[in-house]
Structure formats: structure tokens, C-alpha cells
Amino acid sequence: MKFLFDSDSWQEIYGSIRKNKIRTGITIIGVLWGIFLLVVLLGAARGMENGFNKIFGDFATNSVFVWTQATDTPFKGFQKGRTFRLTMNDIDVLKTEYADEIKLLAPRNQRNNLVIKDFKSGDFKVSGDYPILDQIQKKPLLYGRFLNENDISSSAKVTVISEEMYKQLFDKGEFPIGEYLKINSISYKVVGVYKRSSNVDIDGDTAYIPFTTFRKVYNTSDKVDWMMITANEGTNIEQMEKDILLTLKGLHKVHPDDERAFGSVNLGKEIGKVTGFLTGLQFLTWFVGIATLIAGVFAIGNILLITVKERTKEIGIRRALGATPKSIRQQIILESVFLTTIAGMIGIIFGSLVLFLIDTAFGQGEDAALINPTVDIPVIMIAFGTLVFLGTLIGLIPAHMATVVKPIEALREE
Amino acid sequence: MIKIEKLHKSYPIGKDSLHVLKGIDLHIKEGEFVSIMGSSGSGKSTLLNIVGLLDVHDEGNYFLNGQLIKNMNEKKAALLRNKFLGFIFQSFNLISYKTALENVALPLYYKGISRKERLKTALDYLEKVGLKDWANHLPNELSGGQKQRVAIARALVTKPKVVLADEPTGALDSTTTDSVMDLLKDINNEGMTVFVITHEEEVAEQTKRVVRLKDGLIISDEITAVGKSKAV
Numbered sequence: 001m002k003f004l005f006d007s008d009s010w011q012e013i014y015g016s017i018r019k020n021k022i023r024t025g026i027t028i029i030g031v032l033w034g035i036f037l038l039v040v041l042l043g044a045a046r047g048m049e050n051g052f053n054k055i056f057g058d059f060a061t062n063s064v065f066v067w068t069q070a071t072d073t074p075f076k077g078f079q080k081g082r083t084f085r086l087t088m089n090d091i092d093v094l095k096t097e098y099a100d101e102i103k104l105l106a107p108r109n110q111r112n113n114l115v116i117k118d119f120k121s122g123d124f125k126v127s128g129d130y131p132i133l134d135q136i137q138k139k140p141l142l143y144g145r146f147l148n149e150n151d152i153s154s155s156a157k158v159t160v161i162s163e164e165m166y167k168q169l170f171d172k173g174e175f176p177i178g179e180y181l182k183i184n185s186i187s188y189k190v191v192g193v194y195k196r197s198s199n200v201d202i203d204g205d206t207a208y209i210p211f212t213t214f215r216k217v218y219n220t221s222d223k224v225d226w227m228m229i230t231a232n233e234g235t236n237i238e239q240m241e242k243d244i245l246l247t248l249k250g251l252h253k254v255h256p257d258d259e260r261a262f263g264s265v266n267l268g269k270e271i272g273k274v275t276g277f278l279t280g281l282q283f284l285t286w287f288v289g290i291a292t293l294i295a296g297v298f299a300i301g302n303i304l305l306i307t308v309k310e311r312t313k314e315i316g317i318r319r320a321l322g323a324t325p326k327s328i329r330q331q332i333i334l335e336s337v338f339l340t341t342i343a344g345m346i347g348i349i350f351g352s353l354v355l356f357l358i359d360t361a362f363g364q365g366e367d368a369a370l371i372n373p374t375v376d377i378p379v380i381m382i383a384f385g386t387l388v389f390l391g392t393l394i395g396l397i398p399a400h401m402a403t404v405v406k407p408i409e410a411l412r413e414e
Numbered sequence: 415m416i417k418i419e420k421l422h423k424s425y426p427i428g429k430d431s432l433h434v435l436k437g438i439d440l441h442i443k444e445g446e447f448v449s450i451m452g453s454s455g456s457g458k459s460t461l462l463n464i465v466g467l468l469d470v471h472d473e474g475n476y477f478l479n480g481q482l483i484k485n486m487n488e489k490k491a492a493l494l495r496n497k498f499l500g501f502i503f504q505s506f507n508l509i510s511y512k513t514a515l516e517n518v519a520l521p522l523y524y525k526g527i528s529r530k531e532r533l534k535t536a537l538d539y540l541e542k543v544g545l546k547d548w549a550n551h552l553p554n555e556l557s558g559g560q561k562q563r564v565a566i567a568r569a570l571v572t573k574p575k576v577v578l579a580d581e582p583t584g585a586l587d588s589t590t591t592d593s594v595m596d597l598l599k600d601i602n603n604e605g606m607t608v609f610v611i612t613h614e615e616e617v618a619e620q621t622k623r624v625v626r627l628k629d630g631l632i633i634s635d636e637i638t639a640v641g642k643s644k645a646v
Binding site for chain 1: 492496
């Protein structure tokens with residue numbers, strides 16, 4: 001260890017590096033490139049992952065959507081192709097039967113309607129919803145508030161509209177809160193304006209009104225168009241989805257194996273497909289990065305080996321002057337480790353710089369493709385440690401070669 | 415200082431082996447100035463390499479400073495070389511990217527002496543060989559004679575018991591040969607044992623004892639005129 005802190009060892013290394021600028025440069029570039037690629041690839045992969053996460057970010061990722069279609073199997077005297085509707089009863093049954101699994105359950109009814117404000121109008125979706133919708137898919141509000149429990153219990157004629165709708169229906173600079181809109185000849189007071197998510201958005205520009213109000217106005221009695229369900233932490237969502245569908249099939253006298261009667265989307269599963277892709281991408285990144293690193297380390301070993309051949313005579317002289325094989329070996333290994341370390345550090349610095357540039361070029365704004373392309377410091381430390389370790393290992397080969405030659409043979413070399 | 419008994423050495427050449435040294439007996443006492451003469455192939459370089467612990471002998475005994483040299487591993491050999499021996503080579507063997515001063519200081523590095531002290535000692539020895547002003551020059555900026563004087567300073571810097579010179583003047587002209595020989599004489603006068611290999615009669619004449627080798631055997635061993643005059 002003393003050897004490491006001896007300024008003379010470093011003096012010797014400085015001397016041999018200064019003498020061989022080109023080979024040192026090329027060697028350093030080899031390893032530098034490896035770790036540079038690793039850093040940039042890992043960072044870019046992370047950036048993509050962050051990008052995907054942002055796209056799904058406004059949704060609870062453990063959501064399941066369920067709606068009804070037409071049966072494809074005759075059952076209990078019903079012919080196939082029968083259509084039916086979800087009911088509030090289904091909602092109550094699910095809520096009690098799956099109290100442990102279900103976190104939020106939002107029944108929804110939707111229509112398309114002309115929305116009128118004074119002399120302006122537009123065709124928009126009108127959706128009867130519960131306040132919990134905001135928890136399943138976040139509605140960032142520009143003005144006012146979202147629907148609340150009071151609106152539900154009093155079946156208030158209030159609505160929350162999107163920013164687009166506000167721009168289309170209101171005069172510029174007009175304050176929307178407290179104004180009235182006419183939907184299907186009924187006046188609603190605007191209580192909030194939300195901003196649509198720029199990412200996954202299944203509702204579009206929608207006027208949200210209380211579920212209870214919708215039920216009265218559109219006379220839907222106890223029918224429900226579809227529902228959004230989110231699961232509690234730790235629930236097996238796929239299993240829950242299956243169980244819920246089976247319960248619903250029982251309630252609606254649908255054959256248990258009927259594939260078409262209920263439509264459902266498991267958002268977690270869809271996201272899983274994407275994250276699976278990301279995992280693959282990350283694996284590829286690691287593979288390419290590490291392979292490049294190893295190639296770089298071999299380049300160092302190779303060049304050191306050539307150097308040792310080149311310096312056989314010098315090593316012979318040193319040994320004639322009293323250098324022990326150990327001191328020769330130490331010097332060559334230290335040289336190898338020093339080169340890999342320097343190259344690694346420069347590689348990390350350049351890699352980080354490129355990630356920074358990527359971030360400023362593509363990582364900003366709403367539609368950024370890569371968000372926060374970063375690498376974890378421990379990951380880099382491990383890569384760096386491996387690099388230095390491999391550098392030592394590869395340095396052993398030329399170091400060994402340098403000492404097996406008898407000094408007299410080394411001296412004879414011209 | 416150096417005692418050799420029935421020394422044999424052969425080199426394998428393919429399936430055969432070349433018997434180079436065929437039983438050498440030689441005793442060199444401390445403070446002697448000995449030259450080994452012989453034509454090429456007589457085995458004189460081999461003898462020097464064995465004496466210098468750069469090579470190992472096959473048979474016979476070799477005592478360096480009273481110590482039997484046998485089953486020497488590289489580490490021990492390196493330490494003994496560093497402690498007892500100084501080398502001067504025909505082709506100087508300076509390290510090309512190190513300055514004259516650094517070259518002279520190198521053996522002290524392997525001795526474990528601090529850098530400051532090393533450079534100071536090295537400079538003293540460069541002054542001794544008259545090259546103090548050239549201390550920071552690289553070998554390729556020096557003439558042949560200067561290079562050899564740097565090499566001599568390097569051989570002396572560890573204060574060895576024996577200085578081994580393999581054709582020290584082989585690559586030099588007659589003027590520089592004289593200056594190098596004068597240096598070797600000075601060293602010997604200070605009490606150091608000097609062991610020179612040469613094929614030049616003029617060089618051998620300036621030493622005190624000449625040993626002639628032929629085909630791996632000593633054919634003559636005599637005190638020169640210089641040696642006789644000094645002895646008187």
C-alpha cells in the first residue's frame with residue numbers, strides 16, 4: 001500500500017506516459033468510449049422510462065375499466081347477442097364483495113350534447129361523475145373546483161368544463177366561474193375549469209356534471225354506462241379483474257365463459273407491456289455498455305502488452321540496476337489502473353455532459369421524449385469499480401510477461 | 415570478493431547444447447582492476463553475466479563477497495545486484511526518456527532512497543564524471559563518451575563493491591576511450607573492484623591484471639606492467 005502513496009511510483013508512471021503520448025491517448029479513448037456509452041445509454045433509457053411514466057402519470061396505474069357489450073354464448077334461455085347494461089346494483093354488490101380489494105369505484109354515464117353559452121355553442125361530451133374521478137384521473141384545475149359530495153347529494157346543476165371548452169364558449173378574458181351553460185335545455189353553473197392532460201386522456205373535452213344530476217336529467221334510472229375501478233395497494237389486479245367480471249356475469253345471467261359480454265381494460269397490464277419493453281431496453285443498454293467496457297479494457301491490456309514488448313530492454317536495464325520483479329509488476333499494474341481510472345472518470349464526465357445536453361435539447365416542455373435522463377451514482381460507481389478491477393486484472397498479463405524474461409535476455413533485446 | 419570454482423555453463427541450441435564455459439577458476443580480491451580478454455565466442459560475456467547475476471551457471475561454485483550464489487530467485491538476485499554490483503554496458507543502456515540525472519538516480523530508487531536525497535547524490539556523481547552541466551539533458555542530446563560517463567556515474571551511485579564493465583569502450587573513439595579508462599582507474603584507485611571485459615589490447619594494458627579466455631577456458635592470467643608498477 002505504501003507503494004501507492006509513494007510519489008516516486010507516480011513519477012515513474014508519469015515518465016512512461018509522457019514518453020508514449022499517442023498510445024496512452026488511444027488506450028484512454030478505448031475505455032473512455034466504453035464508460036461514456038454506458039452512461040449515455042443508461043441515461044437515455046432512464047429518460048425514456050421517465051417519459052413513459054409521465055404519459056401514464058395522470059392515471060392511477062392500478063386501474064381497471066369495465067363496460068358491457070353483447071353476449072356471445074346463449075345462457076339460461078337467453079340467446080346469444082343479447083345486450084344489457086350495468087346497474088347501480090352491480091356497483092353496490094362489487095363495493096361490498098370486494099371491499100378489501102377495491103380502493104375506488106367510479107360509475108360513469110356519458111352522452112354527447114350541444115353545449116350552449118349565449119350565442120356560442122359546441123358539441124361536447126357530457127359526463128355524469130362522482131368526485132372520486134379526480135382521484136382516478138387527476139383533473140388539474142385552472143379555475144374553481146371539481147365536483148364535490150354536496151353536488152352529488154343535492155343533484156346540483158353544476159359543471160366542470162375543460163380549458164378548450166372555456167376558450168370556445170367564453171369571450172376572451174371573461175371569468176367563467178358562476179356563469180351558466182345550457183346543455184340539453186338545462187342551465188348549469190360553471191364551478192370549475194380543468195386543463196386536459198397532454199398524455200393519455202380517455203375523456204377528451206368533457207363537461208363533468210354530478211352523477212345524480214345526470215341520472216335525473218337523462219333519465220338513466222339505475223343504469224351505468226361503464227365504470228373505473230382502482231385497486232388497493234398489494235392487490236393482484238389481474239385476479240381482481242377476473243373475479244369482478246365473474247361476479248358481474250353471475251349478476252347479469254351471462255355464461256361464465258362468455259368472452260364478449262363484458263369489455264375491460266387493465267391499465268396496469270397495458271403499462272406492464274411498456275415497462276417490459278423498457279426492462280428489455282435497459283438490459284440491452286447494460287449489455288452493450290459492459291461489452292464495450294470490456295473491449296476497452298482489453299485494448300488497454302493489449303497496448304500494455306505491446307508496451308512491455310517494446311520496453312523489454314528498458315525493463316532489463318531496470319532489473320540490472322536492482323529492480324525486483326515485484327516492483328516491475330507493481331509499476332505496470334499501477335499504470336494500467338491509473339489509465340483505466342483516468343479514462344473512466346473522463347468518460348463519466350463526458351457522458352454526464354451529453355446527458356445534460358440531451359436534457360436541455362429534448363427533455364424540456366410538455367411533449368418531451370426523454371425526461372430527466374439520469375444515471376444512479378451507485379450504478380456508475382459499480383461500473384467504475386468493475387472497470388478498475390478489470391484494469392488491474394488485465395494489467396497482470398503484461399506485468400507477468402515483463403518478469404518471466406530473464407534479465408540477460410531482456411538486455412540483449414535491441 | 416569474487417571466487418569462482420570449476421564454473422560450467424552451456425546454452426541449449428535446439429536439441430544440442432553449446433558448452434560455453436568449460437570449468438573456469440578465478441579469484442578476484444577486493445580492490446583489483448581486472449580485464450578479461452578474448453575473441454568473440456570465448457565466453458567472456460557469459461562469464462560477466464554470471465558474475466553479474468544476470469544469468470545462472472550450471473555447475474561449479476560462485477561466491478560473491480563470501481556468499482555462495484545458488485538457487486537464486488529473481489528477487490534475491492535483484493537485491494544483490496543493487497547492493498554489490500554496478501554495471502557499465504557497451505551500448506550504455508540509458509533510459510531514453512529520462513534525463514542524465516534521473517538515469518543516475520534510478521538505482522537509488524530501487525534501493526528505496528528518498529527522491530530528494532537521490533537527486534542530490536546523483537548530481538554529486540555526475541559532477542565526479544564531469545557532467546554536472548548536462549544533468550537535465552536527455553541521453554540522445556549527449557555524445558557517446560558523455561553517455562558512457564553517465565552510465566559510469568549510474569554504476570557508481572550505489573557505492574557497489576564491484577563494477578562490471580562489458581566492453582565499456584567498444585562504441586567509443588580513442589580520445590573518449592582514454593577519458594573513460596581514466597575514470598575507471600580513478601574508481602579503482604578509490605578501492606573499488608573493477609572487472610572489465612574487452613578485446614582491445616590498449617584497454618587491457620591499462621588494467622592491473624589480464625585474464626585471457628579461449629574457448630571457455632582460461633589460457634593465461636598475468637599481472638600487467640601497470641599492476642607491477644603499482645604493486646611496487
